Amino acid sequence: MRLWRGFWAGVGLLVGLAGCTELPMGERLCKDPLNVCDCQSGAGRGAVVVRWRLADVEIGRLLPRGMCCCNPSDNVSATLRQQCGTTGNQCLLSPAWLLRKVQLHITPVEPAGGTCVVTAPCSDGELTTQYCLVPGVYDLQLRGALEAVDGDEFACAQRSAVSPPAVRRVVKAGQVVNLDGIVLGVNAPPVVLSTDGGSL
16 A cells, blocks of 8 residues: 555656646747846845736736736637647636746846846746845846737747836845835737827
8 A cells, every 4th residue: 555655656746747847839939038147146145036916908907826828719729728728718808918937137226237137937926036146226127028829829929018117126135125016917008109209
């Protein structure tokens, strides 16, 4: 009996590991930013933790934490189903969308420096950097590249989720800067430019 319990525990572990490592397939999905932060822990440095949820702007609804895609159609290809399992009646009545990853953009203000990016799966709902930021003043902004249905698969839509403006924070040695409750918007109406160059 003990042997069988051990066997099924091993099977469960393998299944769990397989589920954790599966990533959405598709060669047309959005690429990760190139300016990745060289974020290695060091003595006398600080960290950032950020938590987020998504909101469907078109219908004005805040989505559950970890919900990062929606495809209202039941008639989907195997690729679409693998890329987004939230389909049909369990989904919102708005155009299909997928946000696989979010990026924390970190811009040093004092001392000044170039922007770098830390990426995490959208479904995590939380991103914590290592203690790798030199003490100073930083502009921090969460962004995400959206993907839309194109034929039988999701593809990069060349647009971003609506994100709040950058937040300026002071990073101190040995401390964590907390950005909680960040809301990223999907299915936002396009910005229409007026003839004088301003937005309407």
